[in-house]
Amino acid sequence: MKRFMLSAAAALALVSTGAVAEEYPTKEIKGVIQWGAGGSTDTVMRSVTPHAEKALGGTIVMQNMTGGVGAIALNFVARGKADGYTLLMGAENPLLYKIMGLGKKDYTDFVPIVLLARGTPVLVARADAPYDDYAGMMAYIKKNPGALRMGATGPGGLPSVVTAMMTTVEGKLDVIAVPFDGDGPALTALQGGAIDVMPAVLGAAIEGIRAGKMKALAVFDVKPQPYLPKTPVITSFNKKYESFLPWGPFFGVFAPKGTPADVVAKLSAAYAEGIKHPDFVKLMEGRGFTIMGTSGKEAQEFLTKWQQNTAWLLHDAGLAKKSPEEFGIARPAK
Amino acid sequence: MDALMAFLTVFITPKLLLLSALGTFAGVYVGAIPGLSVTMAVSILISFTFSWDVYPAIALMIGIYMGGVYGGSRTAILLNIPGAPSAIATALDGYPMAKRGEAGEAIGVTTVMSFFGGLVGIAVLALAAPFISDFALKFQPRDYMLLAVLGILLVGSLSSGSLAKGVFAGAFGLVIGAVGLDPLTFTERFTFGFEALTGGISFIAVMIGMFGVSEALLQLHTVSAPVIRQKISRIVPSFSVIKKYLPLSLQTSSIGVIIGALPGTGGDIAALLAYDHAKRVTKNPEREFGDGAMEGLVAPETANNAAVGGAFIPMTTLGIPGDAVTAIMIGALFIHGLNPGPMLMIEKPDMFWFIVGSLVAANCFMLLFGLTGLRLFTKIVEMPKSVLFPLIMLLSVVGAYAVKNAITDVYWMLGFGVFGYFMRLYGYPLGPVILGVILSRLLDDNWRRAIISEREDLGRFFEGVVSSPLSLTLFVAVVLIFLSQIPFRATFRRLTRRRSNVKEG
């Protein structure tokens, strides 16, 4: 009992002095997931974090905090202490908050711990659509203006970026954009025939394509995907797409700006170890994601470039609410 | 033969059977505590069962799911606080029974009927999954919208007092459901410029506040009144009772399976639709609905447990979640190296049959745990009110917070608790508020999707409704139910009453 009291006192003493970096972590780490349970960000985070925990020798308790297209979670973590005990587990879209008028903060208020993986967009159509590839679809749109129903997921989502690319390259498309709250429901609607075409991340569509419930029209990348070797890449239809690709959504773990560098390094190392685990590799490959494992300066550069490219692309296509210039996002060098 | 073996795996492997039992047991309690949701429990289990094999993980999750859907009815009956959204309709007639000291009987019937509904759901899953999922996929945005309208029309059957007050409550619910960033265009609605409001108001928080806190506040009026002793001697209902409700429960189970199989609708909507159905088809209930009618217990409980099997239909055949819990299970299957999708049933039929087997096992355990261990539960209601009510209020706070880890939801929950207290006192029904919140997104999103698809043209929209047999059927149902809601009788009664008042004056 005496020993218990002593240790309890020691534990309390630790609180008052604050944790020292060498001993990090001395308590549970809170990981705030930007999206709801069962989503792809949630699945990725819950599958990699247990491996990273082992490498770190600490506990990371994950909680989902949804709302405001992820802005609520982002602002919550940004407001918190920069001590490495509150982390943000998110996807790419916060980089577009500013130009979409959804928030004043983005990843520039954070330090990237690790960028885990990135996805590839693919354009899919319902199985009985009267065209089999991208060129056929374009011809169909020209012949039947205002008839094609294309799924969307709100401003700044993957479909909006793909649409921006298509508008920039092919000129204004006369299609109906039907909005859904996520690519899952949209792909369900595609199989039911409520929409005709949907730009989606490969991982969400791959099982449907394999089963012939939907067909892939084009892969939005410069080289063919190993999971869909027969589907032509978009650049084979129109070379002009090359200037925007490769592009894709990604997942990452972030800490608020000002978190001690050695704490960030410790976490980065733990996650670098975690993503090597064969289970995680298998999961990512099965869903058509490319593992990144980027951290430090390299990750910072990736984020900056991604934001510049996408923000200006959306702005030039007339899909952004505010100009990237307002936030000092430089136009990418051509 | 392989299918049979896969089906039996859970029964012949002691470890799996134990996990299934454990899961179901935990599920009953998770379901019974408002704020602890099955969705939450299952998503925590993902990180917990991460390193396990896939079979034990699935057996445990299915147990929690099945037990949780059932468990919500416990607190609904005993405390008038639904433990889960799917038990809202159960409170309407279950609590009046508990007030008479018949909680034991109510729980007994609920348990047996949940078991029955669960079995129907599983049977449909096992025998007709591909057929049903093809049917469910056929639902277009306009059909979902019509379904939501059909649901909204239940306001009449959920409000026994003034219809105007019920309509007000339902419309208010629709507005609560619209608060936050609109999911389709990210436009702010009813946020009044507060960032915290962009996340919307969790409808669990509304439910906990309206049912939990407001009930507790109301009961403070009678805090010193003696506690009602519950008769728990006769729990297992007699065979003749079960036989009597068999036809009704088959109908309501079918409602449950279909609604459960539709992506985007689940046990909560199924239970409310089933309650309404029971109210329509029951000619001479022994007791009035809302006053402890047995039919009002049987209908929602069969429907919400049948919806469990229903929710697995699109999940196993297409990889499309039927509700929030199956969405998480899809994530779990991914983590365990499986690729849930249309190919799963073709490439890994064993997995499908294992899921069916686990559901059967969980359903049986639910029956077992439902009929035993009642004493502890009834002890909770027989606790002195002076301890019970502060505890209920505190649990409501934790529960509201736990849904989304948002302190704003706690504020809303408390606000709605106080507001709900006044609503009760002045004769406003609370059921329609929850109904409105549940259906708000379904109605709004799909209405907009439908009209966008027709290029904002109402003429083309109606053309679409008339040309599709499914939409037409739903539309006719909407019109018929709407006509039946117009209170001809009540208007007549009011007219005559006014006349008699005039005479008195």
Added chain:
Amino acid sequence: MSIENEQHSGSSDATPGGYENKRRPGEIVFTLVLLAASIGLLWNAYGISGFEKLSAPGTVPMAATGVMVLSVLIILARTVQLKRVMSERLGKHILPWVVVIFVLMLGGIASLLEPLGFVPTAALFLIAGVKILARRGWGFTFAVSLGSLLLIWLIFRVVFTVLMPEGVFPEAEIVQFFRDLTKSGGK
């Protein structure tokens, strides 16, 4: 049918409280508050997107708030015609002192939860609540409230890892301490 039977406590939802053809104290004020709120919400809904198009984000909210305003007007028109229940007083039948105290205490929870943290706030609330209602000795009050708080904390915080606001209470450190204790014990 006597008036007694028509009145209902309101504790079962399907048969809400109130009288069918009499009004309770404060009912007109409540209806007026609802009317004001409904009109405010209708105005706010109009502000979302106006009458832009059928698929605009404000269309359904406008319809819903419109229905709210209409139904409240009907309710108000009916309520003012009804006679008041003479046997009821606002202070006794609508807002007795216990209810007022508990509503204030709930307000206290809301404002203290974040700065003070869940555990201390909940402890204060339970102790005060049980003391006020049970009117038993301090020993009973403390034992019952702290015991049940511990149980709730264990279920939510430890089993379900719901991270309530910490405030001044060093929860994470305590959990880590016990985790270390069980780990070293396991070795």
